[in-house]
Amino acid sequence: MASIVRLPSGSWRAQVMRNGVRKGETFKKHADAKRWAAEMESKLESIKAIGTAQTPKGSTFADFVDKYVEETDPVKPHGKNKKATLKRLKSEFKGVLMSDFSILHLREFVDRRVRKKTQAGTTVSGVTIAVDLSYISTILHWARDVKHYDVNAGIANEIRGSLARRGINTRSKRREREATEAELEKIFAAYEAKGSRQKIPMPHLIAFALASAMRQEEVCSILIEDINYEDKTVVIRNRKHPQEKLGNDQTVPLLPAAWDIAMTHVGDRKKGRVFPFNQRSVSSSFTRICQKCGIEDLHFHDLRHGAIGKLFTIGLRIEQVALISGHRDWAMLRRYTHIKAKDVQKAFNDLLGAQAAKTLATA
Template identity: 30%
Template sequence: MASVTPSYDRDGEHIGWQVAVRKRGFPAQYKTFRTKAEAMGWAAVTESEMVRGVFVQRTESEQTTLNDLLCRYSKEVLPTLKGGYREQSRIKALQAGLGAYSLASLNSSLIAKYRDSRLSTISEKTGRLVSAQTVKHELGLLQRAMKMAAIEWGIALPGGIPTAMVKKPSLPSARDRRLVDDEEERLLAACAEARNAWLRPVIIFAIETAMRAGEILEKWELDKETGNQEKKGVGLQWSDVDLKKRTAHLPKTKNGDARTVPLSRRAVATLEALPRNLDGRVFGVTYEGIHQSYVRACRRAGITGLTFHDLRHEATSRLFEKGLNPMQVAAITGHKTLQMLKRYTHLRAEDLAKLLG
């Protein structure tokens, strides 16, 4: 049964109405309202939910703001994730837009408004509109944090996880740039003319293995808070290469899982021709050192619109064209789902026609 009693302040002034709902099998519920009608309405809804077996304890979700949740997620979860530092900018954006709301008050309408607002915001970093991919990552982070709150931290969300009901921004079509005609020969010829002697073997190795730039080369990134360059990847190490077995082991990858990449004969020949660095790196150059050389080589070769990451697209597609099945290709490239793999795979119709006989 619910009881509604007047509530007074220290001076004896009437300030509202306190409700107490007590029902066997449920924790007692208390709440104060300004009017008696609001108090009785809340009591009726709460009792009805208890009777129907759909009652959810709201106290903690009402007292926890999204800002509180994201701070906890940042401290307890991000340090355990590979590349978790990338989530900090997304957390700041979510806190700025939705941080003041309690978890109980967050709904799909508020999140949809946040999505639309972000898509019309100019990024301080790029000077352009915030991309749909960026907003999708932010909503994904919000969903993971709220799921953690509900499942691991025991914070009941009365309306469930609202992000599941919000339409994600439409992404632009996946890049389908591949090497065409004699572009590979022209590119490698231009690389051979480069001052950077590492450029040509790096390009060949990328095409042969489908490895990411950060898996091949040492990589550095600017820490916005400190203004210092920080090493984010050590690149491929000789200690992880077995030329006899024709494998390269990657103990740390972007998705957090280790994997071992099989090496083609061309990849092995490329490695065998390299000088050995005293620091253990296979390629004695950073990604930053390769990038500008690569851009200039493409310019000399008359090749436009081909990014370094497109070489991973090219390599992945060639694996399928050689007849490997999706599971085999995923084991090489490190993609976790077929949908992710599909975005990097662009098969030529003429090559598929040859397989048909």
């Protein structure tokens, strides 16, 4: 039985109790509270009978996206890319009723996406389309598994599985670009020529990135309060993680070159960011200087790639490099090792030589 009462604020509170399940919602209008209570009673009765309920009359896919964001974002904040994608998907399926949402809508969606051009004039990548379908699948599964509505939650994954048969590549191409020593020399020289006109100490930030293997947003966000002066470490807050958006804090060592640069910028300060500069400004400055130097297709983030490779070159083990870089999956670090057949030969011969020297020393 539904209960609808008026609150001191003038709003109306509707409550429904069925089979030990209590649901409540507050509305400004009595008619809205009454309508919601009737729909909720019907839904709970349907769930009791068959396990799911029909989607609310007139509700669209976009409505479900809004409700999903409203309920899940406060619990586990969505990243900006996910938010932007969900907003675009609302537009893609504008006006499509959730009760009518079918595999035909998804096939037409993929057809539109493969014909669409990006701002750069290229076709939308298979990776982007696969991500779109993944988020659609998330909405459908949430509607079925959390809200108990009768929706076909598997259709997005079915369409995603068919992309390869359409010749659409859903594997992202790993970026392998690194800055060469010659390119770095040009960049440092160009910044030196700018002198006092450069407000951001870019040579120091570049050198720190090369020494620490941090991302640009990490470089610009580390705090003086998070530095351990005895252990020469710093805590990177909310470090990038494929599942965790918040709370993924990680203590990393600052190796000598990175430590010296950090201490130069800390000075006698006790709190605040070590490098109090906007990460977007850092990225833009780096892009402009590369253009001035005639260096093509080099981003600030590519400094991290080269830095990780050098950590292997100096002999750190994969688990040690993973601690510095923040990689949880060690397999992801393989592409940074740059191991060649001749390197294996040299390492093997060095080990044999070291063992022979040890034998002679103990003889």
